[in-house]
Amino acid sequence: MKLKIVLLLVFIPSTFMMAQNTLSGKVTDENGNPIKAHIRFLNTPINTSTNASGVYHIENLANGSYTIEVSSKGYSTKKQAILLENSLNTSINTTLEKEVQQLNDVLITHASEKQKKETSAQAVSVIEMREAKFKTADLGDVLAQTQGISIRRSGGIGSKTNFSMNGLTGNQIRFFIDGIPLEYRGFNFGIATIPLNLIDRVEVYKGVVPIEFGADALGGAVNLVTPKIKSGFSGSFSTQAGSFGTYRTSILLNNYNEKTGFFIKGGGFYDTSKNNYKVDVDVADDVGKIKNVTVPRFHDAYKGYGMQLTTGVKDRVWAKELSIEGFYTNYTKEIQHNQLMVGIPYGEVMTYRKSAGSVLTYRNEFGEKFLLDVISGYNYRERQFTDVSDFVYNWYGERIPGSEGNVRGEISESNGPSDTYTWNNDIFSRLKASWKINEQYALSFTSAPTYSRQTGDDRLITGYDPASAKRDLFTWVNGADFKINAFNEKLENVFFIKNYWQKVNSEEKIPSNNTLIKEARNVNYFGFGNGFRFEFTKQFSTKLTYEYATRLPQTDELFGDGQFIQGNINLKPERSHNANFELFFKSKANYEASNWQLQTNVFLRKIDNQILFVPSVDRSNIYQNVFEATSTGFEVSGNWTSKNERLSFHANSTYQHFYNDSKEGIFAAYKGDRVPNQPYFFANGGINYSFHNTIGKVAKLTLFIDARYVHEFFRSWESASVNPFVIPSQQTFDFGTTYHNNIKGLKYALTAEIQNLSNEKNYDFFGVQKPGRSLNIKLVTQF
Secondary structure, three states: OHHHHHHHHHHHHHHHHHOOEEEEEEEEOOOOOEOOOEEEEOOOOOEEEOOOOOEEEEEEEOOEEEEEEEEOOOEOOEEEEEEEOOOOOEEOOEEOOEOOEEEOOEEEOOOOHHHHHHOOOOOEEEEEOOOHHHOOOOHHHHHOOOOOEEEEEOOOOOOOEEEEEOOEEHHHEEEEEOOEEHHHHOOOOOHHHOOHHHOOEEEEEEOOOOHHHOOOOOOEEEEEEOOOOOOEEEEEEEEEEEOOOEEEEEEEEEEEOOOOOEEEEEEEEEEEEOOOOEEEEEEEOOOOOEEEEEEEOOOOOEEEEEEEEEEEEEOOOOOOEEEEEEEEEEEEEEOOOOOOOOOOOOOOOEEEEEEEEEEEEEEEEEOOOEEEEEEEEEEEEEEEEEEOOOOOEOOOOOEOOOOOOOOOOOOOOOOOOEEEEEEEEEEEEEEEEEEEOOOOEEEEEEEEEEEEEEEEEEOOOOOOOHHHOEEEEEEEEEEEEEEEEEOOOOEEEEEEEEEEEEEEEEEEEEOOOOEEEEEEEEEEEEEEEEEEEEEEEOOEEEEEEEEEEEEOOOHHHHHEOOOOEEOOOOOOOEEEEEEEEEEEEEOOOOOOOOEEEEEEEEEEEEEEEEEEEEOOOOOOEEEEEEEEEEEEEEEEEEEEEOOOOOEEEEEEEEEEEEEEOOOOOOOHHHOOOEOOOOOOEEEEEEEEEEEEOOOOOOOEEEEEEEEEEEOOEEOOOOOOOOOOOEEOOEEEEEEEEEEEEEEOOEEEEEEEEEEOOOOOOOEEOOOEEOOOOEEEEEEEEEO
16 A cells, blocks of 8 residues: 555656646747737647737646647738647747738738838838848948949958949938938948848938938938837847958847836947958069069958947837937058059058947827927047058068168158048937828928037147148038828828038148138028829839939048048039939739739939049049039839749849030030949849758758849040040859758858859959959858
């Protein structure tokens, strides 16, 4: 009897413990937002629901195989088979897709942010970064795959990046992060250095810029939108390594308590590259004969790092968001040659950049009709340029014997040595107020004042120092728009007006005669525009957009950058008539067939007082108002996805005729010539194929190939010489594969990619050679 009791006491607890399985998880939508969902164990009475954070928890489950069904109103139902066997805690996270209902051949689905933007009356294209984040290409390469956009570089990572859209380029295009100017968020080394991991989507506005940005722009705007904060703890991490000593790492962490509204978000990045790819250069042999050789670049390394922290509250009755952000970035770049990559190289020239600042944000809705959005911030920028070497270097990276002490400073005898600091203090604000009058009419107003003070110091100069001048720039852009929705939202029209006001002050002290030179000017312009969209059917729509745009000169153009650009305080604003006519065609939304989309755009840009970057072989580069110009062109893009969503391809092409239209001035002799150093025909394409359930039921393997073609173009005015310098036609192919999987709620993707697969010689920026073939590996995790 005692033995039976002992056996019973041993058996019952062990059996009970074997049945103590626990299942938990989180249900989210495609954007990571929590969903109120129902979880049901099929063929059993077991069921539960998620809480407000999308989390569920079930205890005391017996061993065995189950099929769980996760469902929520407005989303597609998902089923998954699981095996529980003495599992103390099994975690299964589920992502539900928006439900598509078919009613008499009409499909009803919820619109994404991309669809909402692209079906508005704005001239905007939206690039979702969901798949691009997994590739090893940087943000510049991703944008270059978009119709109408050309990205030109003067080298590898960290080199000068020039963004061109429909012929307009550089500062004529304004860049933002969540509506805040890029330079006031610390990213003052160009868009290619911004980690993809920190961006959710990119909005590209072509020629016609909404008032919501409170900014002047001539050729359009690019807004980088960061990921939304999810309930609970979430984040992502990315690291990659590649050829030419390239390493890039970034991290993004979020924590949001829905109950209290408190959130905190932090991120950071670290990049480094030697940029020692091979280039073709002309060198002299021992007897002075010039020959062409292939050598690795030297003294072209780049390093950048930065961090950002935001905290506040959101989704409260008194504030949709009240937050404060702080950031810091630091960049170091070696300079190897001048803008044209001609003459002797540099072996010790350096540039450094730092930025730190803070942004305060307040957003709230007052009732259902009034919205207030206010941001204000401060940004400090410091730049240092050093050119103090006593040596002269050759293209092999060697100091030329006997060169020591001949000339101090490598760039130019006229400039001499330099150790120049440039400091900028920026204060900016933007207020936007919107009033939804009714379902058909809405009115908005934006006001954005910006102040910047620049000064500097060349520490090697004891007398007159141009860098020490005190210069102030105050810019104030105001705008208002009126929006109409009619015919059951088939028609949308937005009419807007803008006012641009700018004041420039400069004080420069001349020590030799103890005088103070003061200069001042101010300008005031008005602009206007209209956006019209009409949807004929769900498959066919059109847009017609126009703006009489103004771009005010920026600090680097007016005051110089203390490095390679000389100031020109007499620059005038440039103005342009910008127009787009777009057509959109797409297939019926039907899961039983493949999907396709086609888009065309005819554009016009007619520019007056064009501000042009005029290069030189030393540090005397300058911006000047030089001519009138006109850009006309046509772009087309399309994509197709198979019924099972395994195979997809996309392609786009752009032709633009950007020509000099000056009737007087120094460039009148070249009237009718294409504007030099601008590609006029280019195309992109890509193919993706995915294998599902390769290793496990959630695994996916994707193969992809991307291609780009740029037709030959002139580096200088085509009529200036019998044999003008031509940049040859070039094409590149990138091939890679990405493996996706999920381990206990931790999503990860591993990518291997070969860029410039055929090792083509490619050139940008006045013929400067870009990197050849490179191998890159990248790991991305999301949780």
